[in-house]
Amino acid sequence: MNLCSDLSDKVDEKVLEDLTFNVKEIQANVLEEILTLNANTEYLWRFLHGSSDKELFKKNVPITDYEDVKIFIERVANGEPFDVISGKSITGFILSSGTSGGKQKMFPCNNKYLENVKFIYNYRSHVISKHIDGLERGKGMVFSFCTQGKKTPSGLLASTGTTSFLKSDYFKNRPPYWHWSYTSPDEVILCSDNKQSMYCHLLCGIIQRDEVVKVGASFVSSLVRAIIFLENYWREICTNIRYGRLSDWITDISVRGSVSKILGEPNPELADLIENECKQKSWEGIIPRIWPKTKYIESVATGQMAQHVPTLEFYSNKLPLISPSYVSSETMFGINMNPLCTPQDVSYTFMPNLSYFEFLLVDAGDKVEIVDLVDVKLGCYYEPLVTNHSGLHRYRMGDILEVTGFYNNAPQFRFVRRGNMALSVHLEITTDDELLNAVTHAKMVLESSNLMLVDFTSYADISTTPGHYVFYWELKGKYNNxxxxxxxxxxxxxCYMVEKSLNNLYKDYRSKDGSIGALEIRVVQQGTFDALMESFITRGGSSTQYKTPICIKSSEALMILEKRVQARFFTDKSLS
Known part of the structure; x- marks a missing residue:
């Protein structure tokens, strides 16, 4: 078996075992395949002069970031031949979420990317099915959304990775052995109006409530938004079910036709049942109350998504929460081989057939130390470098990962943080994982007030002297809407608890010489973070990919937040 070829045509346990045992051989074959394909591109020719020698690649090809390759990608997008950057035809462009760095990036894409997405979908489902029985007898209520994308001057479409896959033949002709079907018809999934799509996802899921065995979305934050959306629209959904008529504002013709078939005849009994659950004072456990056969929730809960886990656990009665895979716009990485572990213990096993992976050792001082996938060390922290099949070579991802173990010979990584996400107003640096940890401690204080933190972000305000940290918090009542x-x-x-939980350097500058001012929490109106997401979507983003940045960099985003500030609070205690 050629393990570098497309492995997605057949789900086979032996494939996973072969992949994770033969990591070194497969990675060598993947690099050889990529270099043979791309050695004569304009980008690589400067370093390799047509050679596909792997040692020459490691010696001559530099570490890159987006600014290094942007000009080559834009040339292809503007109509120049694809061999500027890729030896294989470019079929489109993948747009990154843009939530980490503030701007969307655009990456070349070919069928290999979509094949890898299909591989990840198939094998993460296979792994989950080994741990949870009976999935083949039910359906998944999955909140998937598409965007329209945009045409580049070359005529090729630029869209999110999710949209590219959902609109491809790989999804349209998905194999019958995918062990569940969706409660939503494809027309709802492919609808570019996210509000109509969200409403119909929920309506179809409620109508088929007795068949739902899993509830899923790309990120935990998306599921929380779906429940809050249901809080606002359950009465209208019940009316649709009671009278067997879809709301008039669902105007997408294909969506209307397909959902009306699922809606069927008037069903006052189901409408009464849902109404009785939704009008309760507390929405605690609302997911299993409405979808009683749900076995688990599938959604990425690592990294900055961890802040939403307590809220989702409130709504789900702590159903098993599975973070299934680690993927990005640049490449697919790996699968969670222990899906029933707790969110804080999630690690992803890298699959060596997807791209060529190298790792930059973090905190190595002035020394640049790069190691191959098979040479990473347990407990060490690395930033992955990606060489893929469509023109990225030794590309810095910006993610910081920790090696937590091995599955056979394949390393397992825990996502730690984004490398470029930090606050600083003086000489201190506070990373996104430190901010998230501090807010997690502060949320314990909220418990006494029956308030829930819906979402938050932060920024370093240096318009004051001294500068200080500002947190924007959106709150809602736990027992009513x-x-x-x-x-x-x-x-x-x-405020005090957040500061108390930050690093010692921050606290030193804050308490000893007054170089940092008192931390501030600005409470914003309900719906503020939805408005922030909508602003992102209007610039070409996708609600499926959207992740509220822990640190805000965009001036436009700050304007949206500032317009909705209701109250301001400051630390009033000394940290010394």
Whole structure:
């Protein structure tokens, strides 16, 4: 078997075992394949002069970031031949989420990317099915969304990775052995109006509530948004079900036709049942109450998504939460081989057939140390470098990963943080994982007030002297859909708890010489972070990919937040 070829045509346990045992051989074959394909491209010719020698590649090809390759990608997007950067035809462009760095990146894409997506879908499902029985007898209510994308001057489409896959023949002709079907018809999944799509995902899922065995979305934040959307629209959904008629504002013709078939005849009994659940004072456990056969929730809960886990656990009665895979716009990486582990223990086993992976050792000082996938060390922290089949070579991802173990010979990595996400107002640096940890501690203070933190972000305000950290918090009541009365003492204590949980350098500058001012929490109106997401979508982003950045860099985003500030609170205690 050629393990570098497309492995997605057949789901076979032996494939996973072969892949994870023969890591070194497969990675060598993948690099040889990529270099043979791309050695004569304009980009690589400068370094290799047509050679596909692997040692020459490691010696001569530099580490790159997006600014290094942007001009080559834009040339192809503007109509120049694909061999500027790729030896294989470029079929389109993948748009990154743009939520980490503030701007969307655009990457060349060919069928290999889509084949890898299909491989990940197939094998993560296979792994999950080994741990949870009975999935083949049910359906998945999965909140998947598409965007329209945009045509480049070359005539090729630029869209998100999710959209590219969902609109491809790989999804349209998905194999029958995918062990569940979807409650939503393809027309709902492919609808570019996210509001109509969200409404119909929920409506179709509720109608087929007794068949739902899993609830899923790309990210935990998307599922939380779906439940909040249901809080706002359950009455209308019940009316649709009661009278067997879809709301008039669902105007997409293909969506309307397909959903109306699922809606069927009037069903007052189901409408009464859903109404009775949704009108309860508390929505705790609302997911298993409405979808009683749900066995698990599938959604990425690592990294910055961890902040949403307590809220999702409130809504789900702590159903098993599976973070299935680690993927990006640049490449697919790996699969969670222990799907029932807790969110904080999730590690991803890298699949060596997907791209060529190297790793830059973090905190190596002035020394640049790059190692291959098989040479990473347990407990060490690395930034992955990606060489893929469509023109990226030794590309810095910006993610920081920790090696936590091995599955056979394949390393397993825990996502730690984004390398470029940090706050600083003086000489300190506070990373996104430190910010997330500090907010997690502060949320314990909220428990006494029956408030939930819906979402947050932060930024370094240097317009004041001294500069200080600002957090934007959106809150909602735990036991009704209205915001509970805010206790200023509770929010001031939250400010203190955040500061108390930050690193020692921050606390030193804050307490000893006053180089950092008191931390501030600005409470914003409900719906503010939805408005932030909508702004992102109007610039070509996708709600499926959207992740609220822990650190805000965009001036446009700050304007949206500032317009909706309701109250401001500051730390009133000394940290010394």
């Amino acid at each position: 209205d915001i509970a009365e805010i206790d200023s003492n509770v929010l001031v204590e939250c």
